[in-house]
Amino acid sequence: PLLRDASWANAGLTFSPAGFIPSPVNPALLVPICSPGLSLVMAAFRALRVSEFLVVPLLGALAVWLTYAIGRRIDRPITGAAAALLVVCSPTFLYQVVQPMSDVPAMAWWLLAVVWTIEREGGSSRPGLAGLAASMAVLTRPNLAPLTVVIAVYLRVVCGRGSRAGSVVRFGAGLVPGVLLLAVIQNAMYGSPLATGYGNVDTMMAAGHVVPNLGRYLEWLLETHTPLLLLGLAAPAVVRQPRHAWLCLGIAGTTLACYLPYRVFDDWWYTRFLLPAIPLLIVASVATLVALVERFAPRLQLPVTAACVAAVMTLWITTARARHAFDLS
Numbered sequence: 515p516l517l518r519d520a521s522w523a524n525a526g527l528t529f530s531p532a533g534f535i536p537s538p539v540n541p542a543l544l545v546p547i548c549s550p551g552l553s554l555v556m557a558a559f560r561a562l563r564v565s566e567f568l569v570v571p572l573l574g575a576l577a578v579w580l581t582y583a584i585g586r587r588i589d590r591p592i593t594g595a596a597a598a599l600l601v602v603c604s605p606t607f608l609y610q611v612v613q614p615m616s617d618v619p620a621m622a623w624w625l626l627a628v629v630w631t632i633e634r635e636g637g638s639s640r641p642g643l644a645g646l647a648a649s650m651a652v653l654t655r656p657n658l659a660p661l662t663v664v665i666a667v668y669l670r671v672v673c674g675r676g677s678r679a680g681s682v683v684r685f686g687a688g689l690v691p692g693v694l695l696l697a698v699i700q701n702a703m704y705g706s707p708l709a710t711g712y713g714n715v716d717t718m719m720a721a722g723h724v725v726p727n728l729g730r731y732l733e734w735l736l737e738t739h740t741p742l743l744l745l746g747l748a749a750p751a752v753v754r755q756p757r758h759a760w761l762c763l764g765i766a767g768t769t770l771a772c773y774l775p776y777r778v779f780d781d782w783w784y785t786r787f788l789l790p791a792i793p794l795l796i797v798a799s800v801a802t803l804v805a806l807v808e809r810f811a812p813r814l815q816l817p818v819t820a821a822c823v824a825a826v827m828t829l830w831i832t833t834a835r836a837r838h839a840f841d842l843s
Contacts, residue, residue, distance in 0.1 A: 517542055538705045545703040547711035550696070551623075551654025552616040567614055573622040574611035578602055580625035581793040587632050588749075588758040589801040592816070596804070596823045597797040603827045604792060605738045605834035606785045612842050616654050621789035623651035624661060628765065628794070631665050631685075632758045633672070641669055641681040645688020651790075653692045656710070658772055658790065662689060664764045672757050719775040727774045734782045738833050739792070742826055746798030752805035753798075762798050766791035782837060 517525055526536030530544055537545040546553065555573075556566035581601045585594030601607055610617045630644035644665060652659050662685075669681040697707035704711065712718060735743060746766075749759040769791040776787075785792075800823070807818045834840065 515542075535711055537703055538709070539703065545711060548616060549654060549656055549710070550699050551650060551652075551692075552614075552619050554653065555619065555650075556614075570614055570618050571611055573619045574607065577607075577618065577622040577625050577793065580622065580629050581797060583629050584625065584632070584758075584762070584794070585797045585800065587629075588755050588762070588797060589753045589804065592819060593797065593801045593804050596819065597793065597800045599823060599827060600796050600800065600830070601793050603830040603834070604796070605830055605837055605839055606783065606789060606792060608831075608834045608839040609783050609837070609842070610786050610789065615786070617786040617789045620651055620655040620658065621793065623647050623654060624658070624765065624790040625793060627651060627661075627665060628761065631668060632755075632761060639669070639672075639681065641685035642688045645685040646691070647688075648685070649689050649692025651692075652689070653696050656696060657776075658769060659693075660768055660772060661765055661790070664761070664768050668757075668761045668764070718777055721775060723776060723778050724774045726778045727776065728770075730778070730780075731770060731773070731785065731788065734785050735788070735792075738782060738785065738830070738837070739796075740826060740829055742799050742803075743795045744799075745802040746795045748802045749798035753801045759798055759801065762794035766794045766798075 516529055520528065522528075526541050526544075530536060533547055534544045535547055537543040552569065555569050559566045559569055578598050578601050582594035582598040585591075585597040587594075607618070607621075624647075627644045627647035630640040630647060633639050648662050648665065652662070666682050666685060669685055670679075700709055701707045746763065749763065750756040753759045769788055773787045803822060804815070804819055807815050807822070811818050
C-alpha cells in the first residue's frame, strides 16, 4: 500500500526486502528473485513440522553418499569412498552446506540424476527416475538445464540398441513435470514462462565475460582444491567404466560453460556455481589416482591411496579454514 504514496522512480524496489522484487505482473506484489526448487522443498519440510533449515545440510549429506555411489560404479569402492571423503572436505562445499541457498541442493539433484543415469553393476540405468531428479534440479537452478542434454546424449549412445529411444523418452517424461511447474510459476510471478527474477538476460550474459570468468574459475578451483582436479581429465583412459567417466566430465564441462557468459565476480566462493561439477571432477581425479597407484605400487595400493587422500583432505580443510568456511553461522 505504501506504493500509492511513493512518487519516486522504481519505488517498489524501496519496499522490497533482499531477495525479492516487485512483480512485473502486479508491481504491488513482491516475488522472489530465486528459482522455486529449494523453497518448495523447504515448504514441504515445514508442512511436516520439520525445520526447513535442515534441507540444505540433509541434501549435502545425500550428495556425499551419491559421490560414493558414482565413484563405485565408475571404478571401484575405494574410489567412491575416497571421493566422498574429499567432497566432505571441499572448501566450496563446506562454505555452502551451512547456508540456506540453492547451490548444494542443485548439486545433490544433479548427482542423483547421474546415479540413476549410469548403469548399475549387473543391472541397467533408470532414466525415468533420472528425469525426475533432473526435474528437481531444473526447478532449483534453471540455467543448468543444458545438463539434461548431456544426460540424454549419454542415454542415446550407451543404452542397448533396442532401448536407446525408450531410455531418452523415459528421461524426458521424468523431466517434464519440473519444466512445466517452473514455467507456470515463472509466468505467474514474472509474466512469462521464460522470465526470471534476475532481470533481462542481455544484462547478465555477455560474450565478453567468457575469458575473465574462465580464468577466475580455473584459478579458484586449483587454489582451493589443488591441481589434483586436473587428474580427472585422464579418467576415461584409466577407469573401468570409461563411458561413465565421459558422462561426469561432460556434465562438469557443461556446468562451467553455463556460467562463463554470466556476470563476472571477484570472490572465490562463487565456485559455488560449480558445485554440481566439483564432486564429479573429484571422482574422476581419484579414479586416476587409484589407477596410478595400482600400476606403480600394486602391493601398497590401499596405504598409498589412503595417505594421498589424507594429505589432500588436510590441505583442503586448511584452505577452508583460511577462507572462513568455519566462521559462518
